[in-house]
Amino acid sequence: MIMAAKTSSCESSGKCSGGAKGQLDKVPLDAKHKIIVMSGKGGVGKSTVAVNLAVSLADKGYSVGLLDADMHGPSVPKLLGLPNLPLRVNEKGDIVPAFVPPNLKVTSVAFLLRDRDSPVVWRGPLKMGAIRQFLEEVEWGHLDYLIVDLPPGTGDEPLSIAQLIPSPDGALIVTTPQDVALLSVRKSINFARMVGLEVLGLVENMSGFKCPECGKEIAIFGNGAAKQAAAELGVPLIGSLPLSMAISKSGDDGRPFVRQDTDGVKEKFEKMAKDLVIRLEKKQR
Amino acid sequence: MIMAAKTSSCESSGKCSGGAKGQLDKVPLDAKHKIIVMSGKGGVGKSTVAVNLAVSLADKGYSVGLLDADMHGPSVPKLLGLPNLPLRVNEKGDIVPAFVPPNLKVTSVAFLLRDRDSPVVWRGPLKMGAIRQFLEEVEWGHLDYLIVDLPPGTGDEPLSIAQLIPSPDGALIVTTPQDVALLSVRKSINFARMVGLEVLGLVENMSGFKCPECGKEIAIFGNGAAKQAAAELGVPLIGSLPLSMAISKSGDDGRPFVRQDTDGVKEKFEKMAKDLVIRLEKKQR
Numbered sequence: 032m033i034m035a036a037k038t039s040s041c042e043s044s045g046k047c048s049g050g051a052k053g054q055l056d057k058v059p060l061d062a063k064h065k066i067i068v069m070s071g072k073g074g075v076g077k078s079t080v081a082v083n084l085a086v087s088l089a090d091k092g093y094s095v096g097l098l099d100a101d102m103h104g105p106s107v108p109k110l111l112g113l114p115n116l117p118l119r120v121n122e123k124g125d126i127v128p129a130f131v132p133p134n135l136k137v138t139s140v141a142f143l144l145r146d147r148d149s150p151v152v153w154r155g156p157l158k159m160g161a162i163r164q165f166l167e168e169v170e171w172g173h174l175d176y177l178i179v180d181l182p183p184g185t186g187d188e189p190l191s192i193a194q195l196i197p198s199p200d201g202a203l204i205v206t207t208p209q210d211v212a213l214l215s216v217r218k219s220i221n222f223a224r225m226v227g228l229e230v231l232g233l234v235e236n237m238s239g240f241k242c243p244e245c246g247k248e249i250a251i252f253g254n255g256a257a258k259q260a261a262a263e264l265g266v267p268l269i270g271s272l273p274l275s276m277a278i279s280k281s282g283d284d285g286r287p288f289v290r291q292d293t294d295g296v297k298e299k300f301e302k303m304a305k306d307l308v309i310r311l312e313k314k315q316r
Numbered sequence: 317m318i319m320a321a322k323t324s325s326c327e328s329s330g331k332c333s334g335g336a337k338g339q340l341d342k343v344p345l346d347a348k349h350k351i352i353v354m355s356g357k358g359g360v361g362k363s364t365v366a367v368n369l370a371v372s373l374a375d376k377g378y379s380v381g382l383l384d385a386d387m388h389g390p391s392v393p394k395l396l397g398l399p400n401l402p403l404r405v406n407e408k409g410d411i412v413p414a415f416v417p418p419n420l421k422v423t424s425v426a427f428l429l430r431d432r433d434s435p436v437v438w439r440g441p442l443k444m445g446a447i448r449q450f451l452e453e454v455e456w457g458h459l460d461y462l463i464v465d466l467p468p469g470t471g472d473e474p475l476s477i478a479q480l481i482p483s484p485d486g487a488l489i490v491t492t493p494q495d496v497a498l499l500s501v502r503k504s505i506n507f508a509r510m511v512g513l514e515v516l517g518l519v520e521n522m523s524g525f526k527c528p529e530c531g532k533e534i535a536i537f538g539n540g541a542a543k544q545a546a547a548e549l550g551v552p553l554i555g556s557l558p559l560s561m562a563i564s565k566s567g568d569d570g571r572p573f574v575r576q577d578t579d580g581v582k583e584k585f586e587k588m589a590k591d592l593v594i595r596l597e598k599k600q601r
Contacts, residue, residue: 073358148502245530
């Protein structure tokens with residue numbers, strides 16, 4: 032059910048190209064691969080996956096851009112331990128992204144806010160404008176990978192990104208094992224298909240908890256539902272991450288878990304990232 | 317498809333009343349109290365709080381309406397175990413809400429979808445129209461309480477609701493103890509203040525986990541941060557709920573936990589609901 036008024040949004044942003052058709056200009060972007068991280072439901076760890084994927088790739092030597100497209104709950108700077116400082120503008124008038132050594136460039140609406148407590152009360156067209164600016168007016172340079180962290184849902188931002196980014200490789204969809212979360216995942220998968228975005232795979236987060244007191248495995252949010260949903264919907268389940276205090280703390284501390292020793296989680300995640308890279312590089316050829 | 321959307325045409329034509337200021341007509345609504353449940357971040361249990369509050373009040377004999385305003389991830393029907401059947405229209409052309417005995421009326425965009433896997437790909441004005449329709453073209457009758465379950469964030473829907481609902485009592489803001497979630501809570505509180513919505517209080521969810529194997533309390537998402545944020549921001553912390561397999565399962569099963577024996581959670585929640593009712597009834601006088 033795509034009832035989206037493509038034209039209305041494009042008209043109000045004043046940047047329509049093929050007016051009558053309501054198509055949007057693709058943004059020119061020197062990025063070899065573009066991965067969109069999305070989820071149907073919030074709080075499933077989408078930003079955590081995006082941040083750790085970006086850091087993992089950057090630490091392997093790839094040049095990586097990370098675009099935090101969540102206008103209302105931009106958490107990428109917090110997860111990376113970056114201060115909320117305004118971004119610089121270079122002599123050409125382009126925004127200079129925040130830099131995380133050795134190879135990661137980051138933009139986020141959080142950098143545009145007066146203070147960390149200010150809400151962004153923008154309607155669709157304004158958000159669209161901001162996302163376009165983050166794509167085309169940022170000094171990204173050449174990127175091997177652009178990772179886009181979308182807000183949850185199937186609203187303005189996912190639509191805009193899908194319309195603006197030239198030939199994205201596809202979407203990673205993050206979920207938890209709960210039925211309620213999987214309900215939204217199905218929507219995300221259908222949404223991706225509707226806008227012509229390949230689903231690279233599902234990432235299941237919080238898929239089990241190891242009690243630090245007794246060492247037993249507890250399936251707090253249930254078990255096996257993501258695998259079943261993936262099979263039903265014909266998409267690969269490319270990784271499962273546990274519910275872990277170390278992951279939660281790594282986010283609060285602003286230190287990505289792929290840079291820490293986190294009880295096997297790092298290794299699991301690195302394997303997933305490596306498999307993904309192999310798949311995408313193969314596709315390229 | 318019931319989506320006639322009076323407002324959307326008004327919005328897109330720019331001929332809304334008070335257009336320039338972005339003010340909207342208030343919707344006439346026969347509801348004594350209106351409570352808006354919101355969160356800055358998804359996945360914190362906002363819908364769980366909204367559903368259990370609505371059921372708890374209805375079971376006490378109040379006549380209650382529950383409006384699921386989450387267009388992209390409508391989970392209220394699932395949490396209540398309601399089937400995704402289309403809503404009936406009465407002889408006057410008004411939508412007849414779903415009914416949960418003894419006293420609860422429910423509307424949700426989930427009831428409008430062809431199947432549970434369809435995403436809603438609507439931009440702001442269309443969503444606004446749907447929300448207005450859910451407020452004014454639904455056979456709510458007289459309500460003691462209208463509970464509105466907002467989608468996470470500070471975008472179109474919260475803005476619309478705040479603009480459309482006549483004299484709401486205020487907002488409950490749901491969070492988890494994580495720093496990352498509290499970052500969004502601050503935004504929500506400031507957002508509520510910006511639109512003139514009283515913050516009734518914070519509800520902290522997932523505030524501790526009791527291991528079912530060894531019985532030890534584990535602070536998976538940290539500890540004490542919500543209390544500190546509430547004090548800093550000058551809003552009351554009105555309740556804390558644990559991370560619990562019983563709560564998670566109650567959602568997946570569609571059986572609200574206030575109707576089950578859930579290891580003390582029910583009692584905790586009922587106390588919070590009772591305190592809230594006393595406060596709101598006092599305010600009324």
